[in-house]
Amino acid sequence: MARFALRRLVVAACQLAAVAVTVFALTSVLPGDTAVVVLGEHATDEQVAALRERLRLDVPPWQRFAEWLAGLPRGDLGTSLLTGTAVSDEISRGFATTALLALLALAVVIPLALAIGVGTGLRRGSALDRGLNGVVVMLDSIPEFALALVLVALFSLHLGWLPATAAGASGWSLAAEPAVLVLPVGVLVCKQLCALARQVRVGVAEADSAEYAMHVRLHGLPERAVVLRHVLPNGLAPAVQQLARAVDGLLGGVVVVEAVFALPGMGSGFVGAVMARDLPAVQGYALVFAITTIVLNLLADLASRRLVPQREVVA
Amino acid sequence: MRLDRRSLFRGALAALAVSSASACGGASGSGGRLRVAFPTAGAKETLDPHTSSLFVDQARAKALFDTLVGYADDMSVVPRLAESWEPDATGTRWLVRLRQARFHDNRPVTADDVLYSYRRIADPATASPARRQFAAVDFAASRARSATELELVLRAPDFEFPSAWGAPATEIIPAGTGDFAAPVGSGPFRFSSFQPGRPAVFARFDGHWSGAATPAELEFVPINDESARVAALMSGQVHYIHDVSANSASLLRGDNRARLLAAPHGTMQAVALKVDRPPFDDPRVVRAVLSGVDRQALLDIALSGHGRLGNDLFGKGLKYYPEDFPQRQRDPGLARSLLREAGADGMEFELLTSAADPYFEPAATLISQQLGDIGLRVSPRVGPSETYFSDIKNNGVAAHTRTATLPVPTFLAQRMRGDAGSNNYTGYRSAEFDALATRAASTADEAERTRLLADAQRLARDSSGLLVWGFSDWNVAVADGVTGVRPAPPNSLDWARFDRVSPG
């Protein structure tokens, strides 16, 4: 296990390097630069030239990339071209908002998806199964903004129970105003529930009807034990991968929810950075996203290994 | 959002709704604090007034600082820090008298502060959007005659020079200021707190020359998404929202929780046809397109009727706009025959557009449809919104563009003259136009100046390649009960002005 983890760590470093280089290259080929974005629609050529010089955009890209790399060991992600503040500060602020939303959403989604998935998987074909599946798929396929706007219209504007937007609050301080988070978390839950619950359901259903489950049942094992010891471990493996994707999606920022509820998180931060061609910030965000993705995949693989102890099929 | 109060839930839940509205941390409980919501996306968030380029920057600058003059709704100048001014007979030497005003640290506002500010704006290193307005100032010859008397010397005559003193990003800062982390100005509000990307909080400055402001505190809340701003206003989280789309405007008109304030002639909506390259270097093709577009349909559909008809000229409703030119009408017959004459039947071109302005894409779809009727094949092409306005400077042959209100002579000088560089989106070069504009600037008599400017605009209307199809209303909205806000076009004195606003 330790060797496996160590090997994956080395590979992860290579993956991060590849992501950094690729993101840098992709951002560099986008037309326009920060100077023209910052100066807006009626900037004169000399204004743009002056700002380019001040932002050091006239320095060759590979040199800026090298400088950025050099800062990494010190945990220095560079300075945002757009705001002039440290990229790490900017990201950590957005991350607080995003992490809070993600944690709350997961705290609801995981138990709910398990309950729905296992319940419907074991009672497949029942009215409960059909009904719940229809509902979770429907919630997922409703356009996110429409779901959000309707919830705001109903619970904030009409009933007045919950605030419509965060209106200036952000980061961990949001935890002090839990009412602000109810609607955004609700929307996120609706969007994440479907894939997870359905993956649990199909896993459980397949495992439950597989030959070995029949086999242990024939041996007279109590149903409870069959489900807990044999059906769930077998059935949950694909769902674990789906969970990794869900967490990844939530931590990568949820652009629509952040916009509708005026919650400045990782999603809007990253989109803003890309649109402004703010290379240091784009690099910083991409790096954080990549680390999240790779760590989650590692965790998902480790979890799968626990469910499925041997590593490879003999073939 | 249009949920009527008369609904089913009302009776049963009214009490609950009232009790929870105050629990939401709404604006109602914040006493003398006025909360205003602005979009801030893409802003280089700084409180340096001289580099401000977005509306939110300008609104914050207006709260913290003052300018020498302000713009009335028609973009004529009205005195602010400058009490009076007069040019010499040549229009190159201007004497300005300042009123008694103080900065937030109690220092008086002096002629030296004004000179320092204008020098800083004119310095290329500042990269100020207002730099061009002060490019002709001879700072070596300009001087402070006394603490309150200032002499500004120009290298070329300009009887419209006072317009420069009211332009965005021309605020007066104390001499020597270089750091804007906690800026000192002479505006109606003092700096309290601000971090880029977060709310900015300012407090009333009791020593303001026009008297203390009404609200004790002013908070700028960043809300980028338009629907979120509308929801925040309707649920009582903020008192004022800036920039409301035509569709939300229709919604707000039917809601008693908010009041829509629409300033007509807010933004010019136009298509720039590049006359310095084919196919629009042929004036017949330009005229064909100008006569092929149905401006009324564009106004009705793309602007949902919330605007005014365009007549291929900037500045409708502003000073020096020639109201007496006949309205350009759609004439498909003329358009087709012009195209045939030019051998451009069935010609194809790309019309650049983007989400940078909510009206661009609907207009592009309509225009391509309308020009299809006269035999042109126009394909709209969506470009990235953040870099759109720089992308269209040199690329393509036709692009949607817009301009908020500014004085007509400023527009003509900065966007249509041959020496306007890449801000002349259509690539219009006309010695005759330039000569008329120069003569107008050096003419002291206002009636004569008006006539010359009208001549210049007549020329530009037919040949500059600027297809102005309409003017979109400039919409803001306030919560019910908020007083002291009136609809005003962007860049005018009363636009985003909060010193006389009562949260109600």
Added chain:
Amino acid sequence: MRRLSLLAGSVLLGVPALTALFGPLLAGPLRSQARPLLSPSPGFPLGTDVLGRDVLALALSGGASLVALAGLSLALAYLVGVPLALLATGRGGGFLLRFLDFVLALPGLLVLLVLAASGWRGAVPLTAAIAVLQLPAVVRIVRTAALAPGCRAAVEAMTMQGETWWRIRVGYLGRAVLGPVLVDAGTRLGLVLYLLASANFLGLGQAPSASDWAVLVERNKQALFLQPFAVLVPALLLVSLCVGTNLLVDQALARRNGNP
């Protein structure tokens, strides 16, 4: 019960599918011809959208391209993804997975923007790009399903019985992972539909004036409360498409698994 849900699934999928297939034949003109956001009237039974176009005509004509694009993207993702995943269960699969993790870690927005900026704006590159962006997640889920102990025991037994690699991989494993694959595809459908609409706003895929359902929903966003039909009609067609597809997937799987 089973009949009923089969019926429900068929109807839910059938309405959008038939609309997509035959709607274009029945649709009226798509041009802007009236004031925007008109409420339903005899002339416009579902009112008009933000561009003053007939919502009914748009809804009738907006399915074909969307269903084709989304279907092609998904088909491509699974046609490449499932074999890759099965390959990745064997030796050397680790490298493939690490490479796909790298693809997964690339921000999709950046990829689409570069695509838009580099002139690859048509439907073909977009379909390919969306398929590639889905690929890593597809491979991971399919591979994990193929490695489930139940599968493995059978594979080992088959290997010992001397079955060919081909029969084990495709014949047995391919069928065994069908469940997770179908469920994943069903839920991924919604994702891809809205991804296509977002791409449209970046200038990719179809023209901005396209009548594509997902594009219509996005474009009429602001009109949700002003002219709900302009948003709800295309949105309901999309929801119906997704729910119907997923119900039928369940139905197909139930036939395989049998009821407990």
